[in-house]
Amino acid sequence: MGCLQSSGGKEPEELRPRDEEAEGSDEEIPRATSSGYIVPTAVDEVEVVNEEHGAHEVPVESLPAYWTNRRVHGEASGKLCQHFDQMVCVSEAGRQAIRELVRGTYRPLVTQDRPCPKEPACPKTPAGCPCVKPDGTPGLPTEYVVRRVIRVEDSEMWTRYAQKRSQIRERRAHRMPLRGLEPELFTSQVVATNPGSYDSLDTGLNEVYLWHGTHVRTGLAIAQHDFNLEFAGSGAGGMLGSGIYFAESCTKADEYATDEPGGYYEGIFGMLLCRVTMGSMHSTWFYTTQRRADAAEQVESGKFDSTVGDRMKFHNTFREFVVYDSDQVYPEYVVLYSRAYKADDAAALQLEASRNPFHLQLPVYWNNFHANPDSDVFRVQYKVREQTRALLQHLVTGSFLHPAAWFCYYLLYVVVVCLLLLLLFIVLKCCCCLCFIWFLLLFVFYLFIILKCVVVCLC
Numbered sequence: 001m002g003c004l005q006s007s008g009g010k011e012p013e014e015l016r017p018r019d020e021e022a023e024g025s026d027e028e029i030p031r032a033t034s035s036g037y038i039v040p041t042a043v044d045e046v047e048v049v050n051e052e053h054g055a056h057e058v059p060v061e062s063l064p065a066y067w068t069n070r071r072v073h074g075e076a077s078g079k080l081c082q083h084f085d086q087m088v089c090v091s092e093a094g095r096q097a098i099r100e101l102v103r104g105t106y107r108p109l110v111t112q113d114r115p116c117p118k119e120p121a122c123p124k125t126p127a128g129c130p131c132v133k134p135d136g137t138p139g140l141p142t143e144y145v146v147r148r149v150i151r152v153e154d155s156e157m158w159t160r161y162a163q164k165r166s167q168i169r170e171r172r173a174h175r176m177p178l179r180g181l182e183p184e185l186f187t188s189q190v191v192a193t194n195p196g197s198y199d200s201l202d203t204g205l206n207e208v209y210l211w212h213g214t215h216v217r218t219g220l221a222i223a224q225h226d227f228n229l230e231f232a233g234s235g236a237g238g239m240l241g242s243g244i245y246f247a248e249s250c251t252k253a254d255e256y257a258t259d260e261p262g263g264y265y266e267g268i269f270g271m272l273l274c275r276v277t278m279g280s281m282h283s284t285w286f287y288t289t290q291r292r293a294d295a296a297e298q299v300e301s302g303k304f305d306s307t308v309g310d311r312m313k314f315h316n317t318f319r320e321f322v323v324y325d326s327d328q329v330y331p332e333y334v335v336l337y338s339r340a341y342k343a344d345d346a347a348a349l350q351l352e353a354s355r356n357p358f359h360l361q362l363p364v365y366w367n368n369f370h371a372n373p374d375s376d377v378f379r380v381q382y383k384v385r386e387q388t389r390a391l392l393q394h395l396v397t398g399s400f401l402h403p404a405a406w407f408c409y410y411l412l413y414v415v416v417v418c419l420l421l422l423l424l425f426i427v428l429k430c431c432c433c434l435c436f437i438w439f440l441l442l443f444v445f446y447l448f449i450i451l452k453c454v455v456v457c458l459c
């Protein structure tokens, strides 16, 4: 289990700003060269991580069919797929499937958990403050504009999830299929009709796709390091105990999603679309302010595997879903989106987003891609895995031009230019000194290039 905070916020000891006066020596201070690069001195220990360290193999058939690591690497390598931990930027077709799910799970409902966007903010109000009601200003977002979708392909996290699912299946074997949800989950239909983006689910075990709204960088960190139960429940108020909270409606998840005011992700919100094994569900309904902290104990006792808090039945708002073990969750997609309000031209925003997907602050294939480079210092070098080396080799081979080809290219260039100049002289019949000097200079210049090419060829 990865730790969200230590990965993103920790500042390595050796990289903290140093006080020159206090240390009395400039030997330990990184030196800036004229080119602007920082040259690490001997005391700067750079962590070197081997990406293939602790590598294990995963059965290919256990992976979702549309995952890149199964399609590209797994099918070629046979029954077992090498360890992988990658963020894959989803294509426009995949984003379309996510948009469909967002539209299908949107409900124009407000609860007290939706924060007031104004300054100063209104106090917490049952059924939401006037500013976030559909007829308020700015009101409830009328649409969510999907800006970027990242699929999490992590063999270790996937293996933990699959093992936990098998354990629950064995534990509940005598009661299979388990009692399902009524009414049907909001996500069910869209998921069932898009096999290219959503895997088939074990419905007998109440395996479902659910939304989890959070701070945009926290969402990226969860994708990289998994959920951390130490901080779970805090965002949702923990009405059903200390667990990981999910919603079937993107509107509900959006209540807990926050952007980064003044930062790179200002106006960009994050939601995770997770595969969750709910197993045997403890169903409970509660008033808005009623806590059911004993819900976790019901699961710990082994009676149930998860809790459903149903405010839909009696309050016409939302159902919430809680699990208390992070291995019951696989955060498969990170959805970065912006909110469109009734004053916005939502159709234009959607069109623009589909044409120009949002770019993350750091490359998505960096392990620290969730970090804020302005505040979270990191300095790590990676010995890349074999597949990355092969890809780089492919790039080098593809961009390599043989010296003989260079020579031919320059020769052709020189011949063409000389012929053009000759033609110019013939046409103009110009024999002035200036033209002669100009011609001589060009001739010497091209002679130099030819000689250089010959040297390159010989060496």
Ligand SMILES: [Zn+2]
Binding pocket: 116, 117, 118, 121, 122, 129, 130, 131, 132
């Ligand atoms: Zn308000």
